[in-house]
Amino acid sequence: MSSLTSADEALHAFAADVGEADPIAVEGGGSRWQTGGVLHETARLVSAPDGIVDYRPEEMVITVRAGTPVADLCTALAETGQRSALPERGGTVGGAVAVGENRLDLLGRGPVRDSVLQVRYVSAQGDIITGGGPVVKNVSGFNIPKLMVGSLGTLGLIAEVVLRTNPTPPASQWFRAAGVDPVAARNAVLRPSSVLWNGSSTWVLLEGHERDLEHEITALATIGDFAETEGPPAPPPYRWSLPPAEAAALHREVVGDFVAAIGVGIVHADTAQPTREVDPGIAVVAERMKTLFDPTGRLNPGRNPNA
Amino acid sequence: MSLLDRFRRTSNVADPLVTALQHALAPDRVRNDGAERSLASHDASVFEGGVSGPVCFPTSTDEVQRITRIAVEHDRGIVPRGAGTGLAGGAIPLGAPIVVSTGKMNRILEVDIENRVAWVQPGVINLDLSRHLRPRGFHFAPDPSSQQVCTLGGNIANNSGGPHCLAYGVTDAHVLAIEVVLPNGDVVLLGGLDPEPGGYDLRGAFVGSEGTLGIATRIAVRLTKNPPAVRTLLLSFAETRDAAQTVSAIIAAGIVPAALEVMDQRMTVAVENYVAAGYPTDAAAVLLAEVEGLPAGVEIEADRIAEIGRANNATGVRQAASDEERALLWKGRKTAFGAVAQVAPDYYLHDTVVPRAALADMLEKIYEICERHDVIVMNVFHAGDGNLHPLLVFDARVEGTLERVHAAGAEIVRASLDAGGVLSGEHGIGVEKQGYMDELFSDADLDHQNRLRQAFDPTCRANPGKVLPMGHSCADIQALRAVPTGVWG
Ligand SMILES: Cc1cc2nc3c(=O)[nH]c(=O)nc-3n(C[C@H](O)[C@H](O)[C@H](O)COP(=O)(O)OP(=O)(O)OC[C@H]3O[C@@H](n4cnc5c(N)ncnc54)[C@H](O)[C@@H]3O)c2cc1C
Numbered sequence: 001m002s003s004l005t006s007a008d009e010a011l012h013a014f015a016a017d018v019g020e021a022d023p024i025a026v027e028g029g030g031s032r033w034q035t036g037g038v039l040h041e042t043a044r045l046v047s048a049p050d051g052i053v054d055y056r057p058e059e060m061v062i063t064v065r066a067g068t069p070v071a072d073l074c075t076a077l078a079e080t081g082q083r084s085a086l087p088e089r090g091g092t093v094g095g096a097v098a099v100g101e102n103r104l105d106l107l108g109r110g111p112v113r114d115s116v117l118q119v120r121y122v123s124a125q126g127d128i129i130t131g132g133g134p135v136v137k138n139v140s141g142f143n144i145p146k147l148m149v150g151s152l153g154t155l156g157l158i159a160e161v162v163l164r165t166n167p168t169p170p171a172s173q174w175f176r177a178a179g180v181d182p183v184a185a186r187n188a189v190l191r192p193s194s195v196l197w198n199g200s201s202t203w204v205l206l207e208g209h210e211r212d213l214e215h216e217i218t219a220l221a222t223i224g225d226f227a228e229t230e231g232p233p234a235p236p237p238y239r240w241s242l243p244p245a246e247a248a249a250l251h252r253e254v255v256g257d258f259v260a261a262i263g264v265g266i267v268h269a270d271t272a273q274p275t276r277e278v279d280p281g282i283a284v285v286a287e288r289m290k291t292l293f294d295p296t297g298r299l300n301p302g303r304n305p306n307a
Numbered sequence: 308m309s310l311l312d313r314f315r316r317t318s319n320v321a322d323p324l325v326t327a328l329q330h331a332l333a334p335d336r337v338r339n340d341g342a343e344r345s346l347a348s349h350d351a352s353v354f355e356g357g358v359s360g361p362v363c364f365p366t367s368t369d370e371v372q373r374i375t376r377i378a379v380e381h382d383r384g385i386v387p388r389g390a391g392t393g394l395a396g397g398a399i400p401l402g403a404p405i406v407v408s409t410g411k412m413n414r415i416l417e418v419d420i421e422n423r424v425a426w427v428q429p430g431v432i433n434l435d436l437s438r439h440l441r442p443r444g445f446h447f448a449p450d451p452s453s454q455q456v457c458t459l460g461g462n463i464a465n466n467s468g469g470p471h472c473l474a475y476g477v478t479d480a481h482v483l484a485i486e487v488v489l490p491n492g493d494v495v496l497l498g499g500l501d502p503e504p505g506g507y508d509l510r511g512a513f514v515g516s517e518g519t520l521g522i523a524t525r526i527a528v529r530l531t532k533n534p535p536a537v538r539t540l541l542l543s544f545a546e547t548r549d550a551a552q553t554v555s556a557i558i559a560a561g562i563v564p565a566a567l568e569v570m571d572q573r574m575t576v577a578v579e580n581y582v583a584a585g586y587p588t589d590a591a592a593v594l595l596a597e598v599e600g601l602p603a604g605v606e607i608e609a610d611r612i613a614e615i616g617r618a619n620n621a622t623g624v625r626q627a628a629s630d631e632e633r634a635l636l637w638k639g640r641k642t643a644f645g646a647v648a649q650v651a652p653d654y655y656l657h658d659t660v661v662p663r664a665a666l667a668d669m670l671e672k673i674y675e676i677c678e679r680h681d682v683i684v685m686n687v688f689h690a691g692d693g694n695l696h697p698l699l700v701f702d703a704r705v706e707g708t709l710e711r712v713h714a715a716g717a718e719i720v721r722a723s724l725d726a727g728g729v730l731s732g733e734h735g736i737g738v739e740k741q742g743y744m745d746e747l748f749s750d751a752d753l754d755h756q757n758r759l760r761q762a763f764d765p766t767c768r769a770n771p772g773k774v775l776p777m778g779h780s781c782a783d784i785q786a787l788r789a790v791p792t793g794v795w796g
Pocket of ligand 1: 350351386387388389390391392393394396397398409429450451452453456457458459460461462463464465466467468469470517518519521522523524644645733734770
């Protein structure tokens with residue numbers, strides 16, 4: 001049963017800490033502290049509980065508390081040859097889920113939003129709420145986990161998640177070539193884990209069985225002079241999200257230095273993405289969602305993922 | 308009142324609601340006769356008690372919006388309907404709402420290879436889309452067994468799965484954007500073609516919401532490249548437990564095949580009598596395993612699977628030698644539900660999920676429960692996901708049978724929860740499992756699910772009375788169910 005047991009003391013202590021009255025926010029690793037607006041200074045800061053609760057490699061699921069550093073999660077998974085979709089940049093698991101940003105090798109890892117099977121959070125009312133379930137396939141009721149991914153803790157303070165894990169492929173290698181069409185590179189191979197492009201060079205991450213990689217390298221060679229390389233380029237600071245075809249059509253003259261994830265649409269650029277209009281119909285639903293989950297606006301005041 | 312009287316009465320009275328709808332669409336695309344409404348009152352489940360209002364056949368987003376506004380004006384519920392193949396009663400109308408059939412919204416609007424998406428109307432049939440994409444080297448990955456008839460709108464509403472969702476993920480992972488007519492008549496686009504559209508993931512909330520958050524009118528689905536190499540293995544076992552253990556062992560070995568499907572002996576016998584697909588009928592269970600990708604990796608994984616099977620007492624391991632043989636094996640698997648008709652006239656298909664490691668015990672438990680209730684059970688299921696589909700076959704004309712079927716089903720659902728599982732893997736809650744929701748979730752959990760629903764639909768107009776149980780639903784379920792047939796002209 002996914003209902004919470006009273007034995008889960010760490011979560012109950014967290015709920016007691018959060019309470020039900022004053023403005024409040026969870027402090028994670030601070031790696032994305034400014035995302036979605038500046039936190040009101042009235043907000044009291046709390047920390048989410050940490051630790052790995054249950055890891056079942058044979059089920060490819062792990063139950064982990066929100067305050068656990070992503071680095072610790074990675075270490076635990078690596079011991080049994082697995083990995084997850086969460087980005088490693090010094091933050092916590094809860095922070096990574098609340099921000100919802102994907103890795104640049106999303107093609108290989110899958111998006112964060114598909115990896116959260118179950119979530120437990122402390123509500124504005126101080127209750128511990130469970131959404132989703134601990135198994136890999138589930139349509140039992142409304143999809144609360146999806147709502148929590150990228151919500152910046154404005155609907156509930158994430159306390160614990162069950163994540164889907166994946167086997168780490170036996171071989172993995174980055175390749176780089178200058179002057180090739182990155183879309184052609186993407187199309188030449190079956191399942192690249194990442195194809196990055198900075199306007200002049202293309203990087204391709206291939207993963208899988210050794211002999212499959214050889215096959216894919218041969219395919220890449222037909223479109224350019226790809227050579228092994230250490231890793232991806234350092235991404236510029238601003239993050240954009242574009243339809244894949246638009247990301248592939250970017251020019252340095254327009255956006256400055258950039259690194260674009262081809263076939264995905266995540267772009268890191270030197271300039272910020274022009275603000276996008278929020279559809280008024282969507283804004284109504286989003287505002288209502290916020291009001292229903294957090295009537296007094298006490299959760300992460302100042303932050304708004306919908307702005 | 309005789310059926311004929313009811314038919315006359317319901318079809319001839321000039322109801323202002325019907326008049327408004329006919330005016331907004333076209334008279335021939337609003338049906339209010341008893342026959343059409345009776346059809347719209349059922350889906351593929353065994354549930355009775357649905358009462359349909361007028362049935363509309365819009366052709367565009369604009370028309371769906373007009374219907375919705377009329378529903379608001381007349382304070383009537385509104386229920387989207389695809390092919391009606393749902394098994395949890397999701398499309399069954401409660402309280403005589405307007406039924407919106409997507410049958411005439413069945414166009415593939417655009418195939419955008421550059422972004423690897425296709426824009427479709429909700430009434431497009433699942434298999435039609437994959438057929439359309441095949442010449443261009445792509446397909447739509449979710450492949451429910453009902454794919455020859457079920458619609459993409461229904462797939463999205465139920466977050467449907469299929470044998471090949473083990474590696475590729477269920478519908479949710481393949482839906483990028485959805486144009487929705489909200490229950491107040493607003494038209495919005497949820498999600499987007501970009502990977503991080505920002506804001507709350509309302510797209511994610513909509514997928515799997517069983518028609519309770521509005522009507523999908525245009526959908527952007529992800530295209531999946533057809534793999535160059537495929538290997539299909541058929542493993543037979545003398546013990547069902549060994550088949551289940553092989554599944555767990557394959558996953559534990561770090562292999563995620565494209566599909567891992569199990570059928571038990573009663574099922575393979577029925578399938579063989581029906582289509583002669585080449586399954587061994589003397590095995591207690593068979594495991595159909597498929598790996599796909601690049602040639603070398605596929606070889607390696609197929610060999611590993613065969614090895615793991617043998618280590619778990621497989622009595623036979625066969626690899627499909629040709630595309631024809633492979634297609635035939637899949638035909639057998641996908642027509643399994645059709646095959647049961649020869650065993651008994653009625654069936655009740657259950658759908659629960661347990662952790663994969665619990666599969667072997669759970670199967671034994673299912674046999675035990677069904678034997679105790681004197682019900683015949685056949686098993687065919689998505690083993691790789693731990694998604695069980697016990698199929699209880701019976702003859703409803705025999706008095707007391709349906710009661711025994713329901714009693715056995717209830718025990719199976721509870722046993723799945725006890726094993727650490729959930730209520731449904733792909734069919735949804737609908738009306739079927741509302742009564743179990745409070746066994747999986749606390750009051751506060753259900754209250755938050757209702758908040759999500761109300762953010763989209765504060766007046767509880769869309770598919771009222773579904774998913775959330777009485778006491779946690781915004782709808783008055785008792786009142787909805789009390790509307791007798793024929794009350795609404
Ligand atoms: C023989 C058989 C085999 C099956 N095999 C599988 C399987 O392998 N995997 C699986 O997942 N399911 C399976 N199913 C169940 C069913 O086919 C799926 O749930 C399917 O997705 C339903 O599609 P539909 O078009 O028939 O929807 P319907 O039954 O008409 O409706 C289902 C739900 O979707 C809602 N809905 C429909 N259209 C829209 C829309 N445009 N916008 C919003 N809501 C909408 C309805 O209100 C309802 O709640 C099977 C069913 C049968 C009879």
